[in-house]
Amino acid sequence: MGYDRLPPFQHSELTPKNNSKRLLFISVVAFFTIIIVSAVCAGLVVRLRDGGGAATPIPRKPTQAISRTCGKTRFRKLCVNSLLQFPGSLTAGEQDLVHMSFNVTLQRFNKALYTTTSISYIQMDPRVRSAYDDCLELLEDSVDALSHSLSSVVSNGKVGSTQDVMTWLSAALTNQDTCTEGFDGLSGAVKDQVAAKLADLSELVSNCLSIFAAISGDDLGGVPTQNRRLLASGENIDEQHFPKWLRREERALLDTPVSAIRPDLVVSKRRKRHPATGSGFIARDITFENWAGPAKHQAVALRIGADHAVVYRCNIIGYQDTLYVHSNRQFYRECDIYGTVDFIFGNAAVVFQNCSIYARKPMLFQKNTITAQNRKDPNQNTGISIHACRILPTPDLAAANGSFQTYLGRPWKLYSRAVFMLSYMSDHIHPRGWLEWNATSPVDTLYYGEYKNYGPGGAIGQRVRWPGYRLITSDIEAAKFTVAQFIYGSSWLPSTGVTFLAGLEV
Template sequence: MTADAKKKKIAAIVVFSVIGVAMIVAVAVGVTWSRKSAKEHKGTASSKKAIEAICQPTSYKETCQSSLENAAGDTSDPKELIKAGFQVAADKLDEVIQNSNTLKDLAKDPMASQALDVCKEMLNTAAEDLLGAVDKMGPLDASKMNEYVEDLKVWLSAAVNHQQTCLDAFEGTKGEAGEKMKGFLKTAQELTSNGLAMVSEISSLLGSLTSNSHRRRLLSSSSGGQKSKRVYKPLPSWIGARKLDLLTATPQSLKPNVVVAQDGTGKYKSINEALKEVPKKSAEPFVIYIKEGVYKEYVIVDKEMTNVVMIGDGPTKTRISGSKNYADGTATMYTATFAAVGDYFVAKGIGFENTAGAAKHQAVALRVQSDFSIFYNCYIDAYQDTLYTQTYRQYYRDCTISGTVDFIFGDGVAMFQKLQDGG
């Protein structure tokens, strides 16, 4: 290791272990405090200067500064200021949700009324993501900084996208409700965007601290100018932590909690009946084996149903089928035959389909809003917006998609391996 490299390594250690987490955040947003200036700036003056600095990387600086000046008190701790920013955004969303009740009379158009329902659902989820970010900032641990920043970016990006989904739901509707909602959401969107900008600055700092050593590893592993073989990206770290060997998993090896079968050989004949047995917020996998058959039902694995694992007899044998569509008067999000919302959802050997066809416009077969979700050996078949990858981290392996994929998330990650796309 060169002398310069040693100095950079020592500097990184000092940043993490001596200066502390709060200073990492401060450096990330451009705050350079000396001991002398820290003593000179106290109380309100010190807080104001810290707020100006922490709002520097944001797109809506005026909104950032005014909101923090009202909410942060006299603190100049960058970590506390960022937490306050997340909290203010969550509070603003709660205010919008309350205001949305006043739009009921304006949403007389059936599609506008559905759009209002979409908004309430999405904005509540966005507020939960922001409050989760507040909690995450509390015990911020320098040794897990990369993990913490990844979570924050995913949740804040999701909060941004949920708000946009709300507004998108009003496209093509009649009346003033859509424009009113856009006005209500303006400040909340700016505050959430600002929070994401702050977290992105933290991420940039971490990247700069490790970029030199990363480049050295890449150079040392190069093949002397020859073309390297194309390889798939490694599995995300959260896949291995699940301890699920999906490649070899069978209904028997997974030991299902419930069996669904249309021929009466299971406990239930419908998937929705089986879902009633799923415990709320379970930390353990709840396995549902769905035997061969075409299940004509609309399924939502809601956010209270975590760690649900569904396994079928194969994607052409176990099929979940629906035909809801936008042309017949259903909001795009609600056209999904199957919606996975609860975190840690897993599906293997199942077909998801929407049979509405091209003339019916948006008609979703599978909507995914489940963080850390996995789909292995599944068929997803429709025409327009077949797969609606809404937000958060998703992994697809050996799946076939017929139709189009609607990507709407930002820092959420949908990873596809050996994916066959029917176009």
């Protein structure tokens, strides 16, 4: 069949009678077309409002189950609205709503990752590009963390470790804060677009934390978690005290004397620090040093965001912001750490054990602060625990004869949490012990604790009188910040072959 041009339209004369019939026919067709289109549009609206589920209008008021579930959260309105949009939420019970809250949050993160990736073609200056790339990486990490959390919260199953879920959710929330903070001091279209795409993500994760923490605390069996088999003591260790999963070349490296190892490491110009992410990271007998002096402000020597991370017999050297304990569960043993301002900072659940922590001589008019913990949400299972360590000055600081004040820490975020336990403190520690972040920062929501520290800097007579400061006298309370209870290290540290103390004392 050929496709030729159509011939000219042949006009025909229409009688008034034929014209009336044609107009009547067109009117009837148009009337029914309007009815059909209206019905289809109404159906689409109902379905869209119900998230694609059954075509029933969403009531203005949430169900009792949704109200009770969202009543546990810090962002109730967002919780209600997000659950109402999820298919099946109107008939769901409270246990199912926990799963749904995780699911809707993961969906929002996947969408944010997709839309944020879509603007990668835009021309950016180096600082904006660096912040943007970091944001993408952090979003991917958050999607992984939320996926693990969702797969662990199941409708039926045995009760496993809720600490895994709490850790992954806490890390996802920390990732969003880090992404946002990366654009501080910057401006422009990219920052605005990223901010718009990430809107409400932190609040959604916070709601998941609140819901899961409340139910886990009240009734652990209420929301079963998938039972994950963790590495057990002795079971996965061979006769040479190596983990059985360690490859031959990795065993050879660990067996080689440190003096015989010739490192071959290149750090890119953009990455002037050593970041470690993933799960099961181990560093042993390594020096991490940032050569930037005290005048260079933030100069991270090592950043770790890996879960079940171990740093053993390492030197971590810098000035301001030396060690970034970013997120997840971490353990440091027999390490020497040097710095000035906020030189152990971040939002991991981390224990330092048998380490030497050295304050260095800072710049003129600066104050040394050992910790700057940035817990943002009261349900995050994060904090810094310094257990059986030595808090010391470097020789140049000691020679300054008290010209520079050194504090145990200051609160970076609202729910900052740090404890010092059974540690020796030299006389360079200021009698107040702790320092405000600024003149207006609240000191009633933080948790700063000290337990049986000793030495001239451990005297507590002139310590701060903040509502959030605690002189811990209960062994039970102190035990909450040990390896066994704070990072649940007894279940995963034995497989690393690293020495650790599970409880308070031998």
